[in-house]
Amino acid sequence: MIIIRNLVKTFGAVRAVDDVSLDVPKGSVTVILGPSGSGKSTVLRCINHLEEPTNGEIIVDGLRMTKDSKSINAIRAEVGMVFQQFNLFPHMTALQNIMLAQRVVRKRSQAEVRDIALQQLARVGIPEKADSFPNQLSGGQQQRVAIARALAMHPKIMLFDEPTSALDPEMIKEVLDVMLELVASGMTMVCVTHEMGFARNAASDIVFMDHGKIIERSAPAEFFASPREERSRAFLRQILH
């Protein structure tokens, strides 16, 4: 579903991503772990071209990423993204947030757009919040609206960049539950997260990054039981405290 070949992304002198190659098969759940600043977000953001790769090749659903903005927008519509800071549009209600891109990007009819929006809102468990504005919602509810907004586009792939890191502890579960439901539905997902429980239970692959490179890639059972690399072990020791 996603093929990344020799991806390099530099910011000035910083090599944020340094020669990363990765395959994400259809229906798989890849969880990217790694210390802060190791380039996890940058890899995700290159997949939907929020960052323009310095070098390398990214193929999403058979389509090679080019610099042409039309093809970039077309691919972005197939790739949903959920951010740490939710990034809901504050001047729109939850429902309007979910309806906007369907209407202007997917060009669906108003009635269809509304139906799908209501469906997705029910799917993430807050149908009663349709007419609430983001600032009237808790963090967990906002993040669920953000997930519904991405899902309403009927994407083939979902990217999550630390979706629970900005949440109060009591709200983390409600967001993880939605993500687990997505996993169960067979969605192809790439998640950056520090939720080890989620990684252990939901991932088909764990990718461990450090200093812009993939250090280790294994199945979760193997990764958590006996990480191959010293840096992975150090990371796990730190985070599992």
Next chain:
Amino acid sequence: MNRPSQPSVAPALSQRLANAPWWLLVLILIGLFAVFQILTNERSTTIFNAISRGVIVTVRTTLIAYVVALVIGLAVGLARTSSNKLIYNVASFYVEVVRGIPMLVLLLYIAFVAVPLAMDGLNRLGVVLGSAWLSALTPRNFPNEWRVVVGLGVAYGAFESENFRAGIQSIERGQFEAARALGMSYFQTMRFVVLPQVIRRILPTLGNDFISMLKDSSLVSVLGVEDITQITKLYASSTFLFFQAYSILAFIYLTMTVLLSRLVRWMELRLARGRR
């Protein structure tokens, strides 16, 4: 505690008196006096009627020029946030040049230099295209009121573009990214996500700029456009009624600006209350 309540009320009252908006009271009294004069004094009535003919011109030029300024401001504001260096530099050139020239000089320049030059250009274009209509155009075809609109619009366009630029840059990066990640184009992102938020933020400034523009529109009298200032100048110098004429002129501007600034204030409060 056991003090009599009288002294504690007295300072409160004097405090309130000291804090009352006396300036407003004085303003209202002067206004009432002016209205009284205009209604009862025959000469004042005549002057008022003569001058107020120009209100239409003043309001019309201000309104149209304001729309021009908003359109220029939006386009240039977007250009100033562009990552395209050429677009950015062209826009910045315009803003810096216009902001560095006094409004009066700019108006004169546009009316007497830029418009004739543009006409000349159109004439040449007409010859090339073989269009008799284009080549027959003369500066006379471009009435002074239009030049004023262009002048004020170009001048204020620079200020408005700075409002839009600052407004756009005040929107969090995440808003652009969320919209782009959903597949929206640059223009869709601006149109549906960014600008609605920008406009909420800068609406009070836009309102205040309209008031400034209404005042600056008095400068157009130097181009002979018959706004209220020009009419007053002509009237005063032919009748020597300087005091009455200019007092009534000031009164008319003041009435318009005070009313408008109340309106802006009201809008600001409403926005603050509805802030989501």
